[in-house]
Amino acid sequence: MKIVLIGLASVFTEGMTYQDNLLANQLRYDGHEITIISECYKYQDGVIVKTHEEDKVLPNGIHLVRIKYRNILGDFISGKIRAVKGLYNILEQECPDIIFHHGLQSYELLTIVKYKKKHTDIKIFLDSHEDFNNSATNFLSKYILHKMYYKYIIRRVLPYIDKVFCVAYESFDFLRQLYGVPDNLMEFYPLGGIILDESIREEKRIKIRKKLMLKNANILMVHSGKMDKLKRTDEIIKAFMQVKSDKFRLLLIGTMQDDVKKDIFPLIESDNRIKFLGWKNGDELLNYLCACDLYVQPGTQSATMQNALCCGSAAALYPYSSHKYLLKDSVFYIETINDMMNLFDDISRNPEILEKKQIQSNKLAHEILDYRVLASRLFK
Structure with a gap:
């Protein structure tokens, strides 16, 4: 056709x-x-x-x-x-x-x-x-x-x-x-993502986590996109810094807009658990999403969220109607900076809640977000 x-x-x-x-x-x-x-x-x-x-x-x-x-x-x-x-x-x-x-x-x-x-x-x-x-x-x-x-x-x-x-x-x-x-x-x-064979996903995950010198116990959080006030990147960092767990790492991937640079870069420099990687192309970003344990998006919506879920990550999202309609209880919802801080603290104390969400969101990704499923709908 x-x-x-x-x-x-x-x-x-x-x-x-x-x-x-x-x-x-x-x-x-x-x-x-x-x-x-x-x-x-x-x-x-x-x-x-x-x-x-x-x-x-x-x-x-x-x-x-x-x-x-x-x-x-x-x-x-x-x-x-x-x-x-x-x-x-x-x-x-x-x-x-x-x-x-x-x-x-x-x-x-x-x-x-x-x-x-x-x-x-x-x-x-x-x-x-x-x-x-x-x-x-x-x-x-x-x-x-x-x-x-x-x-x-x-x-x-x-x-x-x-x-x-x-x-x-x-x-x-x-x-x-x-x-x-x-x-x-x-x-x-909905926007979707590509679900990789498990062996390929695991290979990418191991490679990136080795590059970042992460241990199995480390919990990697990723936040990405065009970072401006609406992305609430500074709030993520401030909430992250309040939870002192040595297990946590936070990667910022994308572009930093002028309206937030002066506030965010000093925060990054004050915590060696946080890294700003700059812009990455699609394949590079996919590799980092495969290594990610929690994708954090409390601000404006982004298609990267769906890709993260398709790569096996859990997600913490603002409770937009579209998120709740599509994802229901398969993700964490964070509305305020206190919500973020409390979630990070809960995960540090009980990592099993993160694993539970990963299983839920991965199941939903296979059923709804996989572009193999979405593409087939054009012919029904």
Whole structure:
């Protein structure tokens, strides 16, 4: 089957462990012909940079096409309109059976529907990563961009859409309230991860823990991403420092934003159990997640959490509705800095509670988060 995945605000970057990469890789592994169509932006050392148009085949056989935004009043406005040149012609050349468009906020949804009107047998899936925590957060964004421009496009294309996938539980309300997407068209479709063979996972775990000079009794915590105030990295460190267990180690992996550097680096330097590793590519991050015992994410949501669970780690997360809906009691929930401190203290006194959560979350990962399971849902 031929599947075209379109992400015009996804910042597709080769080698990452985001949904764009992992879903495409799994579909390709399952034997389908895959084309990714992306805008001309990517991550470089954790920073979004503009890149050039290209048309190439990746090492795993996936066809990657990058196309530029149409220039509409400069880069900022172009990046909100999300109109590109030549998408219809590319679709005609690819002849897809399924089109999966990441996001509902794009002018090019009109182009995709134009293609479906001519090729009525194809299926169109959209997914939404948006909620009121990360989108429509000010007046202009909510009432001009979302409730006028995007809503106008979405209402025109909905009759031709087969399914709208919501990657977070909060996305359902966002789509209902801002665009009027009907409930019968929406389906929960969480971000997932890759579950490695146990022998491979264990090999990666042993290698990284040896590199970090950890003993079997050491408990390794990992926190990752673009670390800013909303990530609450400083609170994690402060809570961690209050629990003096020599068994604990904390790794910070990602980029440190300017608004938190001056506060966080002195804390790191004051506790030799804490290390900041900087930016790591997808494969490197996966290795550290395999070595991790507890993934800590009390701030903004990140797809790395699902990858951590798929690598066998337990997780401590903010109790977002989407987390509680998806993960139920298979993870720890931490809302305040005291919650973090109490959890770390409980684990130091009774490591068995950590092992119990690892077993629960690993079971859930196999059943729900494995991209082999998620990819198969496109054909049901």
